[in-house]
Amino acid sequence: MKLVATPTSPYARKVRVALAEKNIPFELVVDSPWEPTSTVPEVNPLGKVPVLITDDGETFFDSPVIVAWLETLGADPRLIPADxxxxxxxxxxxxxxxxxxxxxxxxxxxxxxxxxxxxxxxxxxxxxxxxxxxxxxxxxxxxxxxxxxxxxxxxxxxxxxxxxxxxxxxxxxxxxxxxxxxxxxxxxxxxxxxxxxxxxxxx
Ligand SMILES: N[C@@H](CCC(=O)N[C@@H](CS)C(=O)NCC(=O)O)C(=O)O
The missing domain is CATH 1.20.1050.10 (Glutathione S-transferase Yfyf (Class Pi); Chain A, domain 2)
Incomplete structure:
Protein backbone atom coordinates (compact mmCIF):
# COMPACT_ATOMS: atom_id res chain seq x y z
CA MET A 1 0.00 0.00 0.00
CA LYS A 2 1.33 3.44 -0.91
CA LEU A 3 0.34 6.84 0.39
CA VAL A 4 1.09 9.73 -1.94
CA ALA A 5 1.51 12.78 0.24
CA THR A 6 3.62 15.72 1.27
CA PRO A 7 5.26 15.82 4.70
CA THR A 8 3.39 19.03 5.54
CA SER A 9 -0.12 18.15 4.36
CA PRO A 10 -2.47 18.07 7.38
CA TYR A 11 -4.94 15.86 5.52
CA ALA A 12 -2.12 13.41 4.84
CA ARG A 13 -0.98 13.64 8.45
CA LYS A 14 -4.44 12.58 9.59
CA VAL A 15 -4.20 9.50 7.38
CA ARG A 16 -0.60 8.79 8.46
CA VAL A 17 -1.64 8.96 12.12
CA ALA A 18 -4.56 6.60 11.40
CA LEU A 19 -2.20 4.17 9.62
CA ALA A 20 0.26 4.34 12.53
CA GLU A 21 -2.43 3.84 15.16
CA LYS A 22 -3.66 0.80 13.27
CA ASN A 23 -0.10 -0.40 12.70
CA ILE A 24 -0.74 -0.79 8.97
CA PRO A 25 2.50 -0.81 6.98
CA PHE A 26 2.67 1.50 3.96
CA GLU A 27 5.15 3.25 1.73
CA LEU A 28 5.13 7.03 1.87
CA VAL A 29 5.55 8.47 -1.63
CA VAL A 30 6.38 12.16 -1.36
CA ASP A 31 4.99 14.09 -4.32
CA SER A 32 3.95 17.72 -4.11
CA PRO A 33 0.98 18.58 -6.32
CA TRP A 34 2.30 22.15 -6.46
CA GLU A 35 5.36 21.05 -8.46
CA PRO A 36 4.93 21.17 -12.26
CA THR A 37 6.44 17.68 -12.58
CA SER A 38 4.06 16.17 -10.01
CA THR A 39 2.40 12.89 -10.97
CA VAL A 40 -0.41 13.39 -8.43
CA PRO A 41 -2.96 14.25 -11.18
CA GLU A 42 -2.36 10.79 -12.66
CA VAL A 43 -3.67 9.15 -9.49
CA ASN A 44 -6.11 11.85 -8.40
CA PRO A 45 -7.75 13.94 -11.13
CA LEU A 46 -8.28 16.65 -8.53
CA GLY A 47 -4.50 16.94 -8.19
CA LYS A 48 -4.55 16.79 -4.40
CA VAL A 49 -2.86 14.72 -1.74
CA PRO A 50 -3.23 12.42 0.08
CA VAL A 51 -3.96 9.55 -2.29
CA LEU A 52 -3.91 5.94 -1.17
CA ILE A 53 -2.87 3.32 -3.73
CA THR A 54 -3.62 -0.27 -2.74
CA ASP A 55 -1.44 -3.22 -3.68
CA ASP A 56 -4.05 -3.99 -6.36
CA GLY A 57 -3.60 -0.53 -7.83
CA GLU A 58 -6.92 0.87 -6.65
CA THR A 59 -6.75 4.54 -5.66
CA PHE A 60 -8.64 6.33 -2.89
CA PHE A 61 -9.03 10.02 -2.10
CA ASP A 62 -9.84 12.34 -0.38
CA SER A 63 -8.63 11.85 3.19
CA PRO A 64 -12.01 10.95 4.80
CA VAL A 65 -12.52 8.35 2.10
CA ILE A 66 -9.05 6.95 2.73
CA VAL A 67 -9.81 6.74 6.46
CA ALA A 68 -13.10 4.97 5.68
CA TRP A 69 -11.23 2.54 3.43
CA LEU A 70 -8.65 1.82 6.14
CA GLU A 71 -11.49 0.99 8.51
CA THR A 72 -12.61 -1.78 6.15
CA LEU A 73 -9.26 -3.53 6.58
CA GLY A 74 -10.28 -4.63 10.06
CA ALA A 75 -7.15 -3.43 11.88
CA ASP A 76 -7.65 -2.30 15.48
CA PRO A 77 -8.28 0.15 16.95
CA ARG A 78 -11.49 1.15 15.21
CA LEU A 79 -11.40 4.87 14.45
CA ILE A 80 -14.96 4.97 13.09
CA PRO A 81 -17.67 3.17 15.08
CA ALA A 82 -19.23 0.06 13.58
CA ASP A 83 -22.72 1.39 14.25
N1 LIG B 1 -10.41 17.45 1.17
C1 LIG B 1 -9.11 16.98 0.76
C2 LIG B 1 -8.12 18.14 0.78
C3 LIG B 1 -6.78 17.72 0.21
C4 LIG B 1 -5.91 18.95 -0.08
O1 LIG B 1 -6.41 20.08 -0.29
N2 LIG B 1 -4.60 18.73 -0.12
C5 LIG B 1 -3.68 19.79 -0.43
C6 LIG B 1 -2.36 19.57 0.30
S1 LIG B 1 -2.52 19.97 1.99
C7 LIG B 1 -3.38 19.73 -1.91
O2 LIG B 1 -3.05 18.69 -2.39
N3 LIG B 1 -3.50 20.87 -2.60
C8 LIG B 1 -3.18 20.96 -3.99
C9 LIG B 1 -4.21 21.75 -4.75
O3 LIG B 1 -5.20 22.22 -4.14
O4 LIG B 1 -4.05 21.88 -5.97
C10 LIG B 1 -8.67 15.84 1.66
O5 LIG B 1 -9.20 15.75 2.78
O6 LIG B 1 -7.86 14.99 1.26
Missing part, protein backbone atom coordinates in the same frame (compact mmCIF):
# COMPACT_ATOMS: atom_id res chain seq x y z
CA UNK A 84 -23.79 3.35 11.16
CA UNK A 85 -25.38 6.23 13.03
CA UNK A 86 -22.48 6.62 15.46
CA UNK A 87 -20.17 6.48 12.47
CA UNK A 88 -21.93 9.50 10.98
CA UNK A 89 -21.42 11.37 14.26
CA UNK A 90 -17.71 10.64 14.20
CA UNK A 91 -17.47 11.57 10.52
CA UNK A 92 -19.14 14.86 11.44
CA UNK A 93 -16.33 15.50 13.94
CA UNK A 94 -13.78 14.70 11.26
CA UNK A 95 -15.61 17.03 8.87
CA UNK A 96 -15.61 19.81 11.45
CA UNK A 97 -11.89 19.49 12.13
CA UNK A 98 -11.06 19.15 8.43
CA UNK A 99 -13.19 22.23 7.77
CA UNK A 100 -11.02 24.19 10.21
CA UNK A 101 -8.01 22.95 8.29
CA UNK A 102 -9.66 24.05 5.02
CA UNK A 103 -10.13 27.55 6.44
CA UNK A 104 -6.50 27.62 7.57
CA UNK A 105 -5.33 26.55 4.11
CA UNK A 106 -7.47 29.31 2.58
CA UNK A 107 -5.72 31.90 4.78
CA UNK A 108 -2.30 30.53 3.83
CA UNK A 109 -3.15 30.66 0.13
CA UNK A 110 -4.59 34.16 0.42
CA UNK A 111 -1.39 35.24 2.17
CA UNK A 112 0.65 33.97 -0.78
CA UNK A 113 -1.15 36.30 -3.21
CA UNK A 114 0.54 39.59 -4.07
CA UNK A 115 -0.09 42.08 -1.30
CA UNK A 116 -2.28 44.34 -3.43
CA UNK A 117 -4.53 41.39 -4.37
CA UNK A 118 -4.91 40.03 -0.84
CA UNK A 119 -8.34 40.36 0.70
CA UNK A 120 -8.62 41.07 4.40
CA UNK A 121 -12.28 40.24 4.01
CA UNK A 122 -11.49 36.70 2.82
CA UNK A 123 -8.97 36.24 5.62
CA UNK A 124 -11.45 37.57 8.19
CA UNK A 125 -14.18 35.17 7.07
CA UNK A 126 -11.83 32.21 7.26
CA UNK A 127 -10.61 33.27 10.69
CA UNK A 128 -14.20 33.28 11.92
CA UNK A 129 -14.66 29.73 10.66
CA UNK A 130 -11.52 28.68 12.52
CA UNK A 131 -12.58 30.36 15.78
CA UNK A 132 -16.15 29.05 15.60
CA UNK A 133 -14.94 25.58 14.67
CA UNK A 134 -12.48 25.51 17.56
CA UNK A 135 -15.18 26.75 19.93
CA UNK A 136 -17.40 23.88 18.83
CA UNK A 137 -14.58 21.40 19.43
CA UNK A 138 -14.07 22.91 22.90
CA UNK A 139 -17.77 22.42 23.68
CA UNK A 140 -17.60 18.84 22.48
CA UNK A 141 -14.41 18.09 24.42
CA UNK A 142 -15.68 19.61 27.64
CA UNK A 143 -16.04 17.05 30.45
CA UNK A 144 -14.97 14.16 28.24
CA UNK A 145 -11.86 12.15 27.56
CA UNK A 146 -12.62 11.71 23.86
CA UNK A 147 -14.76 13.73 21.47
CA UNK A 148 -17.01 10.74 20.88
CA UNK A 149 -17.73 7.72 23.06
CA UNK A 150 -15.14 5.99 25.25
CA UNK A 151 -12.39 5.58 22.69
CA UNK A 152 -10.17 7.63 20.47
CA UNK A 153 -11.74 8.18 17.07
CA UNK A 154 -10.78 9.82 13.82
CA UNK A 155 -12.49 12.92 15.27
CA UNK A 156 -9.81 13.20 17.99
CA UNK A 157 -7.06 12.63 15.44
CA UNK A 158 -8.46 15.24 13.04
CA UNK A 159 -8.91 17.77 15.88
CA UNK A 160 -5.29 17.40 16.96
CA UNK A 161 -4.07 17.56 13.37
CA UNK A 162 -5.92 20.81 12.76
CA UNK A 163 -4.55 22.33 15.99
CA UNK A 164 -1.03 21.37 14.93
CA UNK A 165 -1.59 22.84 11.49
CA UNK A 166 -2.87 26.14 12.91
CA UNK A 167 0.22 26.30 15.12
CA UNK A 168 2.44 25.74 12.10
CA UNK A 169 0.76 27.99 9.53
CA UNK A 170 -1.14 30.71 11.41
CA UNK A 171 0.68 30.86 14.76
CA UNK A 172 -0.98 34.20 15.57
CA UNK A 173 -4.22 32.23 16.03
CA UNK A 174 -4.02 30.95 19.61
CA UNK A 175 -6.19 27.82 19.39
CA UNK A 176 -5.58 27.10 23.09
CA UNK A 177 -6.89 30.44 24.40
CA UNK A 178 -10.12 29.92 26.35
CA UNK A 179 -10.26 26.27 25.28
CA UNK A 180 -8.94 24.22 28.21
CA UNK A 181 -10.75 20.99 27.32
CA UNK A 182 -9.55 21.04 23.72
CA UNK A 183 -6.03 21.90 24.89
CA UNK A 184 -5.95 18.90 27.23
CA UNK A 185 -7.26 16.57 24.54
CA UNK A 186 -4.90 17.80 21.82
CA UNK A 187 -1.83 17.82 24.05
CA UNK A 188 -2.59 14.24 25.01
CA UNK A 189 -2.83 13.37 21.31
CA UNK A 190 0.48 15.13 20.61
CA UNK A 191 2.14 12.74 23.11
CA UNK A 192 1.25 9.69 21.03
CA UNK A 193 3.99 8.16 18.88
CA UNK A 194 1.74 8.49 15.84
CA UNK A 195 1.79 12.29 16.28
CA UNK A 196 5.44 12.53 17.29
CA UNK A 197 6.44 10.56 14.19
CA UNK A 198 4.47 12.79 11.82
CA UNK A 199 5.45 16.27 13.00
CA UNK A 200 5.59 18.37 9.83
CA UNK A 201 8.92 19.91 8.95
CA UNK A 202 9.10 23.69 9.32
CA UNK A 203 8.82 25.71 6.12
Missing amino acids: AREAVRVRQLEGLADGITDATVAIVLEGRRPEDKRSEDVIGRQLQKIERGLDRLEQLASGRTWLHGDHMSIGDIAAAVTAGFIELRVPHVDWRAGRPALTTLVERMFERDSFKDTVPPAG
Whole structure:
Protein backbone atom coordinates (compact mmCIF):
# COMPACT_ATOMS: atom_id res chain seq x y z
CA MET A 1 0.00 0.00 0.00
CA LYS A 2 1.33 3.44 -0.91
CA LEU A 3 0.34 6.84 0.39
CA VAL A 4 1.09 9.73 -1.94
CA ALA A 5 1.51 12.78 0.24
CA THR A 6 3.62 15.72 1.27
CA PRO A 7 5.26 15.82 4.70
CA THR A 8 3.39 19.03 5.54
CA SER A 9 -0.12 18.15 4.36
CA PRO A 10 -2.47 18.07 7.38
CA TYR A 11 -4.94 15.86 5.52
CA ALA A 12 -2.12 13.41 4.84
CA ARG A 13 -0.98 13.64 8.45
CA LYS A 14 -4.44 12.58 9.59
CA VAL A 15 -4.20 9.50 7.38
CA ARG A 16 -0.60 8.79 8.46
CA VAL A 17 -1.64 8.96 12.12
CA ALA A 18 -4.56 6.60 11.40
CA LEU A 19 -2.20 4.17 9.62
CA ALA A 20 0.26 4.34 12.53
CA GLU A 21 -2.43 3.84 15.16
CA LYS A 22 -3.66 0.80 13.27
CA ASN A 23 -0.10 -0.40 12.70
CA ILE A 24 -0.74 -0.79 8.97
CA PRO A 25 2.50 -0.81 6.98
CA PHE A 26 2.67 1.50 3.96
CA GLU A 27 5.15 3.25 1.73
CA LEU A 28 5.13 7.03 1.87
CA VAL A 29 5.55 8.47 -1.63
CA VAL A 30 6.38 12.16 -1.36
CA ASP A 31 4.99 14.09 -4.32
CA SER A 32 3.95 17.72 -4.11
CA PRO A 33 0.98 18.58 -6.32
CA TRP A 34 2.30 22.15 -6.46
CA GLU A 35 5.36 21.05 -8.46
CA PRO A 36 4.93 21.17 -12.26
CA THR A 37 6.44 17.68 -12.58
CA SER A 38 4.06 16.17 -10.01
CA THR A 39 2.40 12.89 -10.97
CA VAL A 40 -0.41 13.39 -8.43
CA PRO A 41 -2.96 14.25 -11.18
CA GLU A 42 -2.36 10.79 -12.66
CA VAL A 43 -3.67 9.15 -9.49
CA ASN A 44 -6.11 11.85 -8.40
CA PRO A 45 -7.75 13.94 -11.13
CA LEU A 46 -8.28 16.65 -8.53
CA GLY A 47 -4.50 16.94 -8.19
CA LYS A 48 -4.55 16.79 -4.40
CA VAL A 49 -2.86 14.72 -1.74
CA PRO A 50 -3.23 12.42 0.08
CA VAL A 51 -3.96 9.55 -2.29
CA LEU A 52 -3.91 5.94 -1.17
CA ILE A 53 -2.87 3.32 -3.73
CA THR A 54 -3.62 -0.27 -2.74
CA ASP A 55 -1.44 -3.22 -3.68
CA ASP A 56 -4.05 -3.99 -6.36
CA GLY A 57 -3.60 -0.53 -7.83
CA GLU A 58 -6.92 0.87 -6.65
CA THR A 59 -6.75 4.54 -5.66
CA PHE A 60 -8.64 6.33 -2.89
CA PHE A 61 -9.03 10.02 -2.10
CA ASP A 62 -9.84 12.34 -0.38
CA SER A 63 -8.63 11.85 3.19
CA PRO A 64 -12.01 10.95 4.80
CA VAL A 65 -12.52 8.35 2.10
CA ILE A 66 -9.05 6.95 2.73
CA VAL A 67 -9.81 6.74 6.46
CA ALA A 68 -13.10 4.97 5.68
CA TRP A 69 -11.23 2.54 3.43
CA LEU A 70 -8.65 1.82 6.14
CA GLU A 71 -11.49 0.99 8.51
CA THR A 72 -12.61 -1.78 6.15
CA LEU A 73 -9.26 -3.53 6.58
CA GLY A 74 -10.28 -4.63 10.06
CA ALA A 75 -7.15 -3.43 11.88
CA ASP A 76 -7.65 -2.30 15.48
CA PRO A 77 -8.28 0.15 16.95
CA ARG A 78 -11.49 1.15 15.21
CA LEU A 79 -11.40 4.87 14.45
CA ILE A 80 -14.96 4.97 13.09
CA PRO A 81 -17.67 3.17 15.08
CA ALA A 82 -19.23 0.06 13.58
CA ASP A 83 -22.72 1.39 14.25
CA ALA A 84 -23.79 3.35 11.16
CA ARG A 85 -25.38 6.23 13.03
CA GLU A 86 -22.48 6.62 15.46
CA ALA A 87 -20.17 6.48 12.47
CA VAL A 88 -21.93 9.50 10.98
CA ARG A 89 -21.42 11.37 14.26
CA VAL A 90 -17.71 10.64 14.20
CA ARG A 91 -17.47 11.57 10.52
CA GLN A 92 -19.14 14.86 11.44
CA LEU A 93 -16.33 15.50 13.94
CA GLU A 94 -13.78 14.70 11.26
CA GLY A 95 -15.61 17.03 8.87
CA LEU A 96 -15.61 19.81 11.45
CA ALA A 97 -11.89 19.49 12.13
CA ASP A 98 -11.06 19.15 8.43
CA GLY A 99 -13.19 22.23 7.77
CA ILE A 100 -11.02 24.19 10.21
CA THR A 101 -8.01 22.95 8.29
CA ASP A 102 -9.66 24.05 5.02
CA ALA A 103 -10.13 27.55 6.44
CA THR A 104 -6.50 27.62 7.57
CA VAL A 105 -5.33 26.55 4.11
CA ALA A 106 -7.47 29.31 2.58
CA ILE A 107 -5.72 31.90 4.78
CA VAL A 108 -2.30 30.53 3.83
CA LEU A 109 -3.15 30.66 0.13
CA GLU A 110 -4.59 34.16 0.42
CA GLY A 111 -1.39 35.24 2.17
CA ARG A 112 0.65 33.97 -0.78
CA ARG A 113 -1.15 36.30 -3.21
CA PRO A 114 0.54 39.59 -4.07
CA GLU A 115 -0.09 42.08 -1.30
CA ASP A 116 -2.28 44.34 -3.43
CA LYS A 117 -4.53 41.39 -4.37
CA ARG A 118 -4.91 40.03 -0.84
CA SER A 119 -8.34 40.36 0.70
CA GLU A 120 -8.62 41.07 4.40
CA ASP A 121 -12.28 40.24 4.01
CA VAL A 122 -11.49 36.70 2.82
CA ILE A 123 -8.97 36.24 5.62
CA GLY A 124 -11.45 37.57 8.19
CA ARG A 125 -14.18 35.17 7.07
CA GLN A 126 -11.83 32.21 7.26
CA LEU A 127 -10.61 33.27 10.69
CA GLN A 128 -14.20 33.28 11.92
CA LYS A 129 -14.66 29.73 10.66
CA ILE A 130 -11.52 28.68 12.52
CA GLU A 131 -12.58 30.36 15.78
CA ARG A 132 -16.15 29.05 15.60
CA GLY A 133 -14.94 25.58 14.67
CA LEU A 134 -12.48 25.51 17.56
CA ASP A 135 -15.18 26.75 19.93
CA ARG A 136 -17.40 23.88 18.83
CA LEU A 137 -14.58 21.40 19.43
CA GLU A 138 -14.07 22.91 22.90
CA GLN A 139 -17.77 22.42 23.68
CA LEU A 140 -17.60 18.84 22.48
CA ALA A 141 -14.41 18.09 24.42
CA SER A 142 -15.68 19.61 27.64
CA GLY A 143 -16.04 17.05 30.45
CA ARG A 144 -14.97 14.16 28.24
CA THR A 145 -11.86 12.15 27.56
CA TRP A 146 -12.62 11.71 23.86
CA LEU A 147 -14.76 13.73 21.47
CA HIS A 148 -17.01 10.74 20.88
CA GLY A 149 -17.73 7.72 23.06
CA ASP A 150 -15.14 5.99 25.25
CA HIS A 151 -12.39 5.58 22.69
CA MET A 152 -10.17 7.63 20.47
CA SER A 153 -11.74 8.18 17.07
CA ILE A 154 -10.78 9.82 13.82
CA GLY A 155 -12.49 12.92 15.27
CA ASP A 156 -9.81 13.20 17.99
CA ILE A 157 -7.06 12.63 15.44
CA ALA A 158 -8.46 15.24 13.04
CA ALA A 159 -8.91 17.77 15.88
CA ALA A 160 -5.29 17.40 16.96
CA VAL A 161 -4.07 17.56 13.37
CA THR A 162 -5.92 20.81 12.76
CA ALA A 163 -4.55 22.33 15.99
CA GLY A 164 -1.03 21.37 14.93
CA PHE A 165 -1.59 22.84 11.49
CA ILE A 166 -2.87 26.14 12.91
CA GLU A 167 0.22 26.30 15.12
CA LEU A 168 2.44 25.74 12.10
CA ARG A 169 0.76 27.99 9.53
CA VAL A 170 -1.14 30.71 11.41
CA PRO A 171 0.68 30.86 14.76
CA HIS A 172 -0.98 34.20 15.57
CA VAL A 173 -4.22 32.23 16.03
CA ASP A 174 -4.02 30.95 19.61
CA TRP A 175 -6.19 27.82 19.39
CA ARG A 176 -5.58 27.10 23.09
CA ALA A 177 -6.89 30.44 24.40
CA GLY A 178 -10.12 29.92 26.35
CA ARG A 179 -10.26 26.27 25.28
CA PRO A 180 -8.94 24.22 28.21
CA ALA A 181 -10.75 20.99 27.32
CA LEU A 182 -9.55 21.04 23.72
CA THR A 183 -6.03 21.90 24.89
CA THR A 184 -5.95 18.90 27.23
CA LEU A 185 -7.26 16.57 24.54
CA VAL A 186 -4.90 17.80 21.82
CA GLU A 187 -1.83 17.82 24.05
CA ARG A 188 -2.59 14.24 25.01
CA MET A 189 -2.83 13.37 21.31
CA PHE A 190 0.48 15.13 20.61
CA GLU A 191 2.14 12.74 23.11
CA ARG A 192 1.25 9.69 21.03
CA ASP A 193 3.99 8.16 18.88
CA SER A 194 1.74 8.49 15.84
CA PHE A 195 1.79 12.29 16.28
CA LYS A 196 5.44 12.53 17.29
CA ASP A 197 6.44 10.56 14.19
CA THR A 198 4.47 12.79 11.82
CA VAL A 199 5.45 16.27 13.00
CA PRO A 200 5.59 18.37 9.83
CA PRO A 201 8.92 19.91 8.95
CA ALA A 202 9.10 23.69 9.32
CA GLY A 203 8.82 25.71 6.12
N1 LIG B 1 -10.41 17.45 1.17
C1 LIG B 1 -9.11 16.98 0.76
C2 LIG B 1 -8.12 18.14 0.78
C3 LIG B 1 -6.78 17.72 0.21
C4 LIG B 1 -5.91 18.95 -0.08
O1 LIG B 1 -6.41 20.08 -0.29
N2 LIG B 1 -4.60 18.73 -0.12
C5 LIG B 1 -3.68 19.79 -0.43
C6 LIG B 1 -2.36 19.57 0.30
S1 LIG B 1 -2.52 19.97 1.99
C7 LIG B 1 -3.38 19.73 -1.91
O2 LIG B 1 -3.05 18.69 -2.39
N3 LIG B 1 -3.50 20.87 -2.60
C8 LIG B 1 -3.18 20.96 -3.99
C9 LIG B 1 -4.21 21.75 -4.75
O3 LIG B 1 -5.20 22.22 -4.14
O4 LIG B 1 -4.05 21.88 -5.97
C10 LIG B 1 -8.67 15.84 1.66
O5 LIG B 1 -9.20 15.75 2.78
O6 LIG B 1 -7.86 14.99 1.26
